[in-house]
Amino acid sequence: MDATLHARLAPLGFATPPAQVHLNLSAPDLVAAALRRAEGVLTDTGALMCDTGQFTGRSPKDRFLVQDALTTDAVWWGDINIPFAPEKFDRLHQKMVAYLDDKEVYVREAYAGAHPASQLKLRVVNELAWHNLFCHHLFLRPEATADTTWTPDFSIICAPGFHADPATDGTRQANFAVINFSKKLILIGGTGYAGEMKKGIFGVLNFLLPHQRHTLPMHCSANVGPDGDTAIFFGLSGTGKTTLSADPNRGLIGDDEHGWLPNEEGIFNFEGGCYAKVIDLSAEKEPDIWQAIRTGAIVENTRFVPGTTTVDYANTSVTENTRTAYPLSFIANAVEPSVGSVLKNIFFLTADAFGVLPPISRLDKSHAMYHFLSGYTAKVAGTEMGITEPQTTFSACFGAVFLPLHPTRYAELLGQKLDEHPDTAVWLINTGWSGGSYGVGQRMKLSYTRAMITAALTGALNEVSFQPHPVFGVDMPTAVPGVPTHLLDPRHTWTDPEAYDRTAAELATKFVVNFQKYAAFANDEILAGAPKAELVQA
Template sequence: MMETAASTSAMNRLKPLGISQAKEVCLNLTPAELVEEALKNGEGTLTDTGALMADTGKFTGRSPKDRFVVKDESTADSVWWGDINIAFDPEKFDQLHEKMVAYLADKKIYVRDAYAGAHPDYQLKLRVVNELAWHNLFCNNMFLRPEAGADTSWTPDFSIICAPGFEADPAVDGTRQANFAILNFSKKMILIGGTGYAGEMKKGIFGVLNYLLPHEHNTLAMHCSANVGKQGDTAIFFGLSGTGKTTLSADPNRGLVGDDEHGWMPGEAGIFNFEGGCYAKVIDLSREKEPEIWDAIKFGSIVENTRFLPGTHTVDYANKSVTENTRTAYPINFIPNAVEPSVAGVPKNIFFLTADAFGVIPPISKLDKSHAMYHFMSGYTAKVAGTEMGVTEPQTTFSACFGQVFLPLHPTKYAEMLGQKMEEHPDVNVWLINTGWTGGAYGTGHRMKLGYTRAMITAALEGKLNDVEFHKHPIFGVEVPASVPGVPEEILEPRNTWADKEAYDKTANDLAHKFVDNFQKFADFANEEILAGAPKAAVEA
């Protein structure tokens, strides 16, 4: 490569990563330059709104079984080993690293300096090396961008080398198949190969922060969205896919702190977003349903795995021919009510969202510390029938802390930290919101009206439930309000909405048993206070 001052500077940044050779190094290109590179390389096409449309190839989502963590002296006793954090040999990591460096030696590569963590005390300086220009644009959008003119010749706290064209040899390299994402906490490096799914980079750094923040900074890392009201009151929303996390946190009357990943700092410091952008699902997106996301898809944004309406460059958001997991990635400042820097006060309200397809969980209930920790560790929602062949009735889905696949530490660590936060801040309210079924299970009942769910959340945010009477749910032990402004009283107690009350009791007991069965794997690690949040009927049975 030509020895210019810029290229020398770029190569110097790459030496600590073991990279001493490349055909060309493009350092910190602007979004416009990266779009130009991506089009020139045939990596994507422009849509009629100016967004770059790119395909991720064979993998249209993360590959959890191919995510590894290097097991060495620093991680052996701290990481929660198993099928979430699959142990990887340090020597095999070094071998793969050398092979990737050799693979990139004759390639044009894109290097980006960025950071994660919107609060200066918790920033993780990043350096990302990409084989693809559109991946580098993704990192520009998703990670935090240094201010113009800032000196970023830093020693990174963590680095990513991402080369989709490089494939591992499982027999030699110790991987399961040709694709891999490997976190190495000692080398402060993530290697990603064999997959073009950009989300592996974002979630790789999330995994790093999920380890470092609780382990080293007494900060709770959370898979949640967050917004803040005009009075400075912070709310956070936890929920698995399909529960309404993005929809319910996108409130035009409140500032968006972030849509996916946050840290809750010690003391009165509050929360901060890990990211500088949003990575939103776009399947069936419409301007009517989600105007903020719709308008954010413009020049500089990316849409993944979407298709055009025939004969146009207009995205057909209903098209699932590639995947249901079609997405957009854009900088957070593309949302008009985004809060920058993405920092806010101590949460006043925490919402656990579940889409209970069994129609058992109340549409809104309040959780004490025990129930909050228990439900946090359970991370419950349900999948409905019809999504897969042979599925004729709802199926339970449990994901610890509403993000089990991103937790390097044991889930009890995060749950205990949540309990500690609730003790330190007795004014915080934790709510369980069922955005799923009412009047019966899926097939008999119907989905809770979004308008009612919004009214319940608004009532909680505005303190309108502070003086309302509550009663304990007989099975789940959560506190159910007797009334909520703007919501019919008869839907607040789910049993009342069922025509067959005995059928409700049986279904509720069955679900309670599923909670208890799921919790067995944590029971030996959980303290008495967490266990006290279990559903009562099932425990007695």
């Protein structure tokens, strides 16, 4: 065993294996180890409840990319992709290996990518047993008989107990996540937030896949209908992505990260599990997630109802970013393998708190690329401290923080995919407000939004007429089964149409101002999807 471990760990910088190494433990064994080490406790459903410590979410300002010959001219450097010197990475790596030398560690071998041609072989070294369980759930699990003595395509060393010294290690503070594309290694320390590992690999795939096999990486959920028609859902927090992609009549391909393959190969899930928010979770609102939180699952940063081991999902005393992690197989209608056929429908979800955007509209190629690059939604009062009125939020490609390349690279690739698949329909769905902005109008009923998505999925909108929105240029259907017609043109829902026009112009201006940072890099087709300039200036 020592020779086998040495062969596995030596390329990761371990001259000799750490004091005690556990290799590819089963989920029950990892739960037992976590309990033995007091890393968590069991809930009344059998799930393992763990805390992530000081950090209850990702720390974007402490995420770095090594700047070297491979990345200098390729990466979109700035506040999102912060450069890190190769020599500092090497020193940090050595210090982490030395820190783990006398520790009990957990090693896991897994895959990222359900399509064999675009798959990464992974090796993960964890200080915590429950983190290794998280990797068991979120990455794809090899067959029991598979030979995993491979040379990994990428590796992770994650040691929450190791804290960097900013003065000598080049980090901003004691926690860090550093990706080295040349050495194919991610270092994570000083944080117990497990999501840093999965998002680190997502960032790796966002760098590699556009160059390899012309594959578009996407921050989206995906499902497939009984006839094999695949749909994907993009959307920032609060837009309803998880809720709307969970459809009992359709199989779940995945809930967060996918790739769109070239030609007729379709899409595939990057992951083997789900990492879902559980704030205010109930069996009525999210029955699939509720049922998945059982023996083997993880819940993060939750608290019990006093005197019980029942999770109080309304408790936000630790964070509002409470989460659960479980294998995709815990979802009854999950598709295995998690791949889908050629895309038929793409949905961009936005919660427009200004009440301007139509509840459903169809996008041509230019508008699809423009709105993909914009990645718009709005926050409302109560969602974050200090927000008292609607605020726009733009995140390129609905996941700017995970994009190593310039966002226009992904938008152009989306446009190329739409050229290859002219029958793929792109829809903009506003799950936000109608009849006025937040505080005046009403939020769109979930039943109406579901009816609109169903109409798109079933082809019921193929025979209806459309009319262009006067400011944003997107095409609004004149009829949708099960939805009152007056809701389809948002201007008709306002008691003061002139107030609507002013608000629409103001929102369009916000789009244009946000887009200025991309304009010099965007091609003419993308620019053609912008709101009408003369109306923006009105």
